[in-house]
Amino acid sequence: MNSITKNLRSITAIFTFAAMLLTISSQTNAQDKPKGKPWPAPENVVKMKNPVKSDDASIKEGKDLYAQHCKSCHGAKGLGDGTKAAKIDISCGDFSSAETAKASDGELYWKTTDGRKPMPSFKEKLSDNERWSIVNYMRTFAK
Ligand code: HEC
Incomplete structure (x- = not known):
């Protein structure tokens, strides 16, 4: 695997992770207080x-x-x-x-x-x- 593919993979991983966090936080509501x-x-x-x-x-x-x-x-x-x-x-x-x-x-x-x-x-x-x-x-x- 060349370094460009590697970098792209880690960028994709970071974005996926950020999207997951956003989904979780948008589900946070009054009951979680x-x-x-x-x-x-x-x-x-x-x-x-x-x-x-x-x-x-x-x-x-x-x-x-x-x-x-x-x-x-x-x-x-x-x-x-x-x-x-x-x-x-x-x-x-x-x-x-x-x-x-x-x-x-x-x-x-x-x-x-x-x-x-x-x-x-x-x-x-x-x-x-x-x-x-x-x-x-x-x-x-x-x-
Ligand atoms: C301004 C917001 C607000 C309004 C308006 C309000 N409540 Fe509450 N109520 C709360 C909060 C905050 C608590 C949690 C209080 C605590 O734990 O100290 C609570 C707790 C309660 C509880 C206890 C819940 C439990 O799990 O034991 C009951 C029963 C209750 N309210 C009934 C009512 C009823 C019936 C009304 C309307 C007549 C009402 N409340 C209006 C904010 C409100």
């Missing part, structure tokens, strides 16, 4: 019963409220890839994950109520029943 600190809910919260029946009306209400208040960060499918998520340095979580499936309704309700910076609190903005309906809607994201 570091998770926030552990956020365990108190025992009494975990045990809270959802007083709002998960019927079509509640899920529809939850969906509308989610689109208005949550989607910008948590994304249309709850994957944590909303438009605002790009500007947040920690992960917004993934509502389709096994972790969220394991969390009780009370836990999701409590986190929605209190928030934790940069996640806002919805205590004042939404009524109790509205927050429970959002929890009912969040269940539809489960894989």
Whole structure:
């Protein structure tokens, strides 16, 4: 092999490698950001019963409220890839994950109520029943 062919080969190899890196980095999204600190809910919260029946009306209400208040960060499918998520340095979580499936309704309700910076609190903005309906809607994201 002469030196020109050799050089061409190594140039091609470098370009292939660079293209691979670009592909990998373009797949990086909100979910790859570091998770926030552990956020365990108190025992009494975990045990809270959802007083709002998960019927079509509640899920529809939850969906509308989610689109208005949550989607910008948590994304249309709850994957944590909303438009605002790009500007947040920690992960917004993934509502389709096994972790969220394991969390009780009370836990999701409590986190929605209190928030934790940069996640806002919805205590004042939404009524109790509205927050429970959002929890009912969040269940539809489960894989
Ligand atoms: C400004 C962006 C933003 C908005 C708007 C927002 N969140 Fe969040 N949310 C976050 C971030 C960031 C976290 C992770 C917080 C942490 O780990 O400290 C989070 C975490 C959560 C969690 C806990 C996730 C888990 O995996 O345990 C729940 C539940 C949640 N949000 C529900 C909601 C709901 C419901 C709404 C709308 C009513 C909402 N959020 C609106 C940014 C947002």
